[in-house]
Amino acid sequence: MTLTREALDRAARQKAREVLADAGIANGPVSPFKVAATVGFPLPIDDVTMPPAAFGALYKEGNSFRILVSNTCPNEGFRRFTICHELGHLFLDGHLDELFESGDRHFSEAGQFRGQRKPWFETQADTFAAELLVPTAFADPVLRAAGHGLAAVRAIEAKFETSLSCAAVRYAELAGDSVAVILSRNGTVEWACASGQMREHWWGKRGLKGENAPRGSVTAYLARDSKAVAAGAERSTEGWLNDWFDGAPVISVEEEALGLGSYDRVLTVLHCGSIPTPDQERIRQDRDRRGPTDWREAMRPYSLDRYEDLVDD
Ligand SMILES: [Zn+2]
Numbered sequence: 097m098t099l100t101r102e103a104l105d106r107a108a109r110q111k112a113r114e115v116l117a118d119a120g121i122a123n124g125p126v127s128p129f130k131v132a133a134t135v136g137f138p139l140p141i142d143d144v145t146m147p148p149a150a151f152g153a154l155y156k157e158g159n160s161f162r163i164l165v166s167n168t169c170p171n172e173g174f175r176r177f178t179i180c181h182e183l184g185h186l187f188l189d190g191h192l193d194e195l196f197e198s199g200d201r202h203f204s205e206a207g208q209f210r211g212q213r214k215p216w217f218e219t220q221a222d223t224f225a226a227e228l229l230v231p232t233a234f235a236d237p238v239l240r241a242a243g244h245g246l247a248a249v250r251a252i253e254a255k256f257e258t259s260l261s262c263a264a265v266r267y268a269e270l271a272g273d274s275v276a277v278i279l280s281r282n283g284t285v286e287w288a289c290a291s292g293q294m295r296e297h298w299w300g301k302r303g304l305k306g307e308n309a310p311r312g313s314v315t316a317y318l319a320r321d322s323k324a325v326a327a328g329a330e331r332s333t334e335g336w337l338n339d340w341f342d343g344a345p346v347i348s349v350e351e352e353a354l355g356l357g358s359y360d361r362v363l364t365v366l367h368c369g370s371i372p373t374p375d376q377e378r379i380r381q382d383r384d385r386r387g388p389t390d391w392r393e394a395m396r397p398y399s400l401d402r403y404e405d406l407v408d409d
Pocket residue numbers: 181182185202203204205217218221
């Protein structure tokens with residue numbers, strides 16, 4: 097497979113849109129069963145007991161297939177995502193050859209999204225599932241009405257009946273402003289997803305996986321209280337972007353953290369009002385290196401608004 101990650105993601109989203117159109121689905125929540133009914137052959141979907149490392153599986157039975165879902169999925173949204181991931185293997189080019197090259201059973205890895213280094217077909221099936229469950233065209237108006245931060249994530253979760261993790265990733269992917277969502281366990285990041293505006297910066301492209309939530313963050317505070325995590329407690333504060341992203345400018349960030357109950361993880365949503373573009377950041381760094389050119393510049397207080405005023409000089 098020689099396609100880039102971006103090309104695979106694009107193909108997965110395009111296929112999900114075609115599948116939705118074929119199934120006649122024009123609004124959320126999307127029924128995975130309605131989608132499964134379009135494959136043209138019987139496709140049983142059964143809940144079973146599975147090894148702890150897997151939440152879903154695809155079995156090949158002659159020329160037919162069967163989708164299995166673990167009965168330990170932490171919630172219904174997670175279960176729906178798992179079914180859509182397995183559907184992705186059926187709809188996306190090259191997956192069946194890859195999965196059933198040797199054997200007739202494929203177990204999909206349990207970690208959703210960017211939690212671990214996955215084979216290309218697992219990542220592509222996740223992208224397909226995310227676009228199928230939360231189609232961009234259906235989600236945009238929901239996000240516009242919902243505002244930002246955790247409120248937007250909850251709006252996606254409610255409208256599309258997804259897990260909060262899936263809703264959070266879709267929020268970050270679709271947000272027009274500076275947003276990052278982070279999943280952590282005991283204060284250690286499992287995966288992070290930043291919006292396009294953040295990923296324009298070198299520091300925003302970093303995965304954060306394996307790093308600890310900043311000491312003063314409500315994420316770290318919440319992680320120390322397992323009862324609060326289990327009870328679905330929510331905390332929020334104002335922090336600094338560079339505490340989360342090494343090398344980012346010193347900009348105030350709104351941090352919201354939510355305990356995910358029996359899933360035993362904390363979901364964090366970071367939202368910045370505005371951040372400088374990479375060009376504005378470069379100009380500022382050049383200026384800092386040169387030092388102030390006269391006393392007026394030296395006296396000027398640090399101000400975020402000035403990023404808009406910066407010009408290349
Ligand atoms: Zn899979």
